[in-house]
Each structure stands twice: as C-alpha cells, then as structure tokens.
Amino acid sequence: MRLLSAFFRLYPRRTVLMLICLLFAGIAEGIGLTTILPLLSVALGEDGQGNAFSVKVLSIMEAIGLPTTVGVILTIIVLGMTVKSALVLLANRQVGYTVARVATDLRLELIRSLLASRWEHYLRQPAGSLANSVATEATRAATGYEHCANVIALFIQVVVYAIVALMIGWQATLVSLTLGVLMSLMLFRLVRASKRAGKQQTRLMRDLLSRLTDTLGSVKPLKAMARYNVADALLQRQTHRLNRAMERQVLAREGMKAIQEPILTLFIAVGLYLALVVWGLSLPSVMVMIFLLARVVIQLNQLQRRYQQMQTQESAYWALKDAVKSAQDNAEPAGGSLTPTLEKAILFRGVHFHYGDHTILNETDLTIPAYSFVALIGPSGAGKTTLLDLLCMLLEPTSGDVTIDGIPGSQIDRLAWRRMIGYVPQETLLLHDSVLANVTLGDPTLSEADAERALRQADAWAFVSQMFKGIHSSVGERGARLSGGQRQRIVIARALAHRPKLLILDEATSALDPAAEAAISETLRGLKNELTILAVSHQPALVHAADHVYRLEKGQLSRVADIEPLHVPA
Numbered sequence: 083m084r085l086l087s088a089f090f091r092l093y094p095r096r097t098v099l100m101l102i103c104l105l106f107a108g109i110a111e112g113i114g115l116t117t118i119l120p121l122l123s124v125a126l127g128e129d130g131q132g133n134a135f136s137v138k139v140l141s142i143m144e145a146i147g148l149p150t151t152v153g154v155i156l157t158i159i160v161l162g163m164t165v166k167s168a169l170v171l172l173a174n175r176q177v178g179y180t181v182a183r184v185a186t187d188l189r190l191e192l193i194r195s196l197l198a199s200r201w202e203h204y205l206r207q208p209a210g211s212l213a214n215s216v217a218t219e220a221t222r223a224a225t226g227y228e229h230c231a232n233v234i235a236l237f238i239q240v241v242v243y244a245i246v247a248l249m250i251g252w253q254a255t256l257v258s259l260t261l262g263v264l265m266s267l268m269l270f271r272l273v274r275a276s277k278r279a280g281k282q283q284t285r286l287m288r289d290l291l292s293r294l295t296d297t298l299g300s301v302k303p304l305k306a307m308a309r310y311n312v313a314d315a316l317l318q319r320q321t322h323r324l325n326r327a328m329e330r331q332v333l334a335r336e337g338m339k340a341i342q343e344p345i346l347t348l349f350i351a352v353g354l355y356l357a358l359v360v361w362g363l364s365l366p367s368v369m370v371m372i373f374l375l376a377r378v379v380i381q382l383n384q385l386q387r388r389y390q391q392m393q394t395q396e397s398a399y400w401a402l403k404d405a406v407k408s409a410q411d412n413a414e415p416a417g418g419s420l421t422p423t424l425e426k427a428i429l430f431r432g433v434h435f436h437y438g439d440h441t442i443l444n445e446t447d448l449t450i451p452a453y454s455f456v457a458l459i460g461p462s463g464a465g466k467t468t469l470l471d472l473l474c475m476l477l478e479p480t481s482g483d484v485t486i487d488g489i490p491g492s493q494i495d496r497l498a499w500r501r502m503i504g505y506v507p508q509e510t511l512l513l514h515d516s517v518l519a520n521v522t523l524g525d526p527t528l529s530e531a532d533a534e535r536a537l538r539q540a541d542a543w544a545f546v547s548q549m550f551k552g553i554h555s556s557v558g559e560r561g562a563r564l565s566g567g568q569r570q571r572i573v574i575a576r577a578l579a580h581r582p583k584l585l586i587l588d589e590a591t592s593a594l595d596p597a598a599e600a601a602i603s604e605t606l607r608g609l610k611n612e613l614t615i616l617a618v619s620h621q622p623a624l625v626h627a628a629d630h631v632y633r634l635e636k637g638q639l640s641r642v643a644d645i646e647p648l649h650v651p652a
C-alpha cells in the first residue's frame with residue numbers, strides 16, 4: 083500500500099474523487115442488494131413471516147411510504163445497479179486520466195531532473211537505461227496505479243457484499259470470510275514471487291536496453307570485424323534471463339488463478355453446509371447467500387490477482403523514483419544571477435581540477451581575449467575537453483576561478499552564459515531529420531534564413547544546396563547519408579545558428595580534408611569580429627588560423643610561440 087499512499091500524495095484530488103465515487107457506488111449497490119431477499123419473500127407470499135432481515139427491510143420501505151410490491155422492489159434493484167454503474171464509470175474515468183498523467187509526469191520528472199543534474203552525474207547514466215525508464219518503466223508504473231485503483235474498488239465491493247451477507251446470516255458469512263482470508267494468506271507466497279519477478283524484470287530490462295543501445299551505437303565496427311556474434315551472445319544471455327523472469331511472473335499469476343477457485347469454492351461449500359444443515363437457515367436466505375457469497379468469492383479472487391499485478395509493476399515506479407531522486411540529489415547548484423557579457427576576456431586564474439586523485443589542471447592560468455581566436459593543443463587525455471567543460475560551467479574548479487569579463491563564474495547566471503555559447507563536440511551526433519531541423523534543433527526563434535547563414539559560415543551550403551530537397555533533405559539515421567566531413571560542417575552550422583558570443587570547437591574539424599579545413603579556418607577567422615573562438619585541435623590549418631596557441635600537458639598550460647609553417651595542398 084506504499085504505492086497507494088505515494089499516488090495519494092501526488093494526485094490527492096483525483097484519488098479522493100475516485101474513492102468517493104467508488105464508496106457511493108458500493109452504497110448504491112448495497113441498497114440494491116438488500117432488497118433481493120425481501121423480493122423473494124414478497125414473491126413467495128411470506129408476507130411478514132419470512133426471515134427477520136426481510137421483515138426489517140419491508141418495514142423500512144413501508145415507513146418511508148414505499149409500497150412493498152414486486153415492481154417497486156425490482157425498480158429499487160435496477161436503480162441501485164444503474165447508479166452504481168454510473169459512479170463506477172466516473173471513478174474509472176478518473177483512474178484512466180490519472181494513469182495517462184502518471185506516465186507523462188514520471189517521464190517529464192525524470193528527463194527534467196536528469197538534464198538539471200551535474201554533468202558528472204549525467205555522464206554516469208547509460209542512454210539505454212534512460213530510454214527504458216521513459217518508455218517501459220513509466221508505462222508499467224502507470225499501470226501500477228490502475229491496479230491499485232482496482233484493488234480499492236474490489237475491496238469496497240467485497241465489503242459491501244460481505245455486510246449484506248452478514249445481515250442475512252452472520253455465522254455462515256463469518257465462517258466463509260474467515261476461510262477466504264486464510265486462503266488469501268496461503269496464496270501470499272505467489273504474490274511475493276510475482277513481486278520478486280517484477281523487480282528482476284525492471285533490473286534486467288534496464289541492463290538489456292543499456293547494452294542494446296551501446297551495441298547498436300557501434301554496430302559498424304562490430305559488423306566489419308565480424309564480432310557481432312560476441313555482442314549477440316551477450317544480448318541473448320540477457321534476453322533469456324529476462325524471459326525467465328517473465329516466465330516466473332506468468333507461473334505465479336496463472337498458479338494463483340488455478341489454485342484460487344477450487345479452494346474458495348470448497349470454503350463456500352463449507353459455509354453453505356453449515357447454513358443449511360447445522361444452522362437450518364430458510365431456503366430464500368440460503369439462495370441469496372449463495373448469490374452474495376459467490377460474488378464475494380469472485381471479487382476476492384480478482385482482488386488478490388490485481389494486488390499481485392500491482393506488486394509486479396510496483397518495482398518500475400520505485401526504480402523510476404529512485405532515478406529521479408538520485409538526479410535531484412545531484413542537481414547542479416544554483417548559479418549566480420549576474421547576466422554575463424563577453425566584451426573583454428575570459429580568465430582562468432589558478433584553476434585546479436581533478437577526477438578522484440587524477441589531477442587534470444594544476445594552478446592553470448589562461449587568458450582568452452574577447453573577439454580572439456585561441457587554439458588549444460596537447461596530447462590525448464591531457465584534459466583539453468575538461469578545460470572546455472569548466473569554461474561551459476558543466477564542471478566547477480576544485481580551487482581557483484574562471485571569470486568572464488571580470489565576474490567570477492559562481493556569480494554568473496549559468497544558463498544565460500551557456501546560451502551565449504556555440505559548442506561543437508568531438509562526436510558529430512545528427513538527428514534522423516532534415517538538415518534544417520539539425521541546424522535549428524527545433525528552436526522556434528531560429529528561421530530558415532538563420533540556418534542558411536550558419537550553413538554558409540560553416541562552408542556547408544555548397545553541398546546542402548545540391549541535395550535533392552536542399553535544406554529540407556533528410557540526413558538519414560545519425561546522418562548516414564552524409565560523409566564524416568559533411569556531418570561535421572552541419573554540426574558547426576548548428577553551433578553558429580543562434581549567433582553565439584563564444585564558439586567552442588572540440589576536435590571539430592578532424593574529419594575534414596586539409597582544403598576543407600583551411601576553408602573553414604578562414605571562415606572562422608572572418609567571424610572573429612562577431613565572436614570569440616576557442617578551438618581544441620591538432621589540425622594545422624585551425625592552429626595556424628588562431629591568434630594564440632596554448633599547449634596543455636601534465637596539468638600545465640603553456641603558450642606556444644612558434645607554429646611550424648602550414649602547407650595546404652592545392
């Protein structure tokens with residue numbers, strides 16, 4: 083019931099409304115049911131000599147001025163059931179809407195909290211696991227709410243039937259109910275088995291999708307080296323384990339179904355034997371009892387099955403909530419409130435940064451004058467990307483300060499600063515969409531003209547305008563219809579589309595041939611009047627286009643005075 087209280091806290095209005103509808107539906111049904119026995123008494127002409135319960139109901143009807151005829155009693159039964167159905171419909175509507183809401187809210191909560199988390203935390207999240215949470219777990223968690231609502235609805239119905247049955251013959255009902263509850267306790271092992279299998283499903287599904295996403299992301303080398311059977315074997319192992327978890331769920335669910343009915347029927351038979359033979363109740367009373375207790379049996383069956391399903395799905399909800407909580411615990415600290423400008427310079431002063439005991443930057447000083455072109459070189463793993471991450475305020479220095487136009491990073495509105503940056507990463511990730519969508523990323527403030535300008539600046543317009551539908555042509559899955567160099571130019575255009583004040587290029591031209599790289603370097607030099615450029619590169623043309631070149635090595639940053647002359651092939 084932890085799940086119910088969690089949903090109640092999240093959706094109090096909807097849950098209360100649903101509960102009220104179900105409660106009144108139960109009362110309406112109860113009123114309908116209480117008149118079944120009096121109906122039989124009247125139909126059999128017992129007229130005041132039937133059992134005590136019928137006599138009481140009929141006298142109440144007379145007291146409120148209702149004729150005790152078969153027609154009136156039947157009308158009460160029909161009305162009771164109609165009102166009950168209408169209220170159940172209202173309750174189910176609330177449940178249906180809430181189920182959709184639960185899934186949407188959980189998805190949004192997870193995505194928002196992850197995007198607002200620290201960069202180090204985000205990097206630790208496997209992409210497949212995130213996709214699984216958004217697709218599978220959110221849906222399973224929402225279904226959990228549906229099962230939870232059904233458990234409550236069935237519980238109310240069982241209580242109503244039991245109350246009416248108790249009024250007719252309390253001993254027989256009590257015996258049947260006690261035996262029914264005993265049976266539920268006996269079958270509880272199967273509920274626990276389902277819960278365990280559900281938890282396994284959640285964990286295995288996460289692992290499988292993480293592995294699948296990684297494998298699909300690197301399928302080309304795997305195919306080229308004929309190594310995909312290794313990945314395939316791994317995926318198959320995980321899929322089989324998942325399959326076994328699902329089989330355990332089916333076994334527990336079907337086992338419960340198969341065992342429940344005969345045992346409950348046996349208990350009802352015991353109750354009826356006692357009613358008919360031992361306590362000698364009248365035949366109409368026993369007939370109504372059969373009807374009511376049969377309903378109690380069916381509802382109890384369903385209640386336990388729904389509870390079992392709720393337990394199976396519950397783990398998805400808690401897994402999602404844990405992921406959200408962990409992202410929230412790792413939320414980026416609130417930055418400053420000052421609006422940044424970039425008119426003077428970016429300064430690194432005595433910046434120190436380490437990953438664990440691995441020092442990346444050691445008392446580093448760096449000046450990037452506004453409207454200049456700075457290149458950063460250094461061996462692989464020296465910490466160049468880390469320095470860029472510090473500049474984007476994705477990471478924070480362990481000590482020292484990064485200032486923008488004299489304002490320390492901690493006082494700057496971090497999001498406003500990032501909006502001033504155009505970032506071209508090492509990996510060129512394109513969406514399976516048009517060139518235009520890839521450049522604007524769906525930003526409604528960017529027009530087609532902005533995209534065209536950016537494509538021209540990135541030296542991409544020549545090949546884009548040659549494509550079948552020009553800027554509206556699809557780039558294919560991950561940009562598969564373009565060459566590596568063309569993909570890089572699209573990504574550079576994306577970084578320039580919103581007219582950034584600082585352009586950061588992290589090995590952004592590594593896939594270009596020397597002539598194309600020289601052309602882009604020239605274009606970038608031409609942009610210097612509009613923005614500041616920091617390029618991490620080993621490419622000669624970019625390094626030669628820069629005003630200042632720095633080398634990062636073993637945690638130390640040094641200015642490179644002389645660059646070898648550049649030879650660009652004709």
Ligand SMILES: Nc1ncnc2c1ncn2[C@@H]1O[C@H](COP(=O)(O)OP(=O)(O)OP(=O)(O)O)[C@@H](O)[C@H]1O
Nearest residue numbers: 202205437442460461462463464465466467468469
């Ligand atoms: N999130 C991380 N956690 C721990 N260590 C990391 C993390 N990111 C990078 N590193 C380590 O920090 C060092 C610097 O990495 P970084 O990516 O900044 O180097 P780089 O100079 O950009 O390398 P390359 O030129 O190969 O891209 C590397 O040794 C790397 O293994």
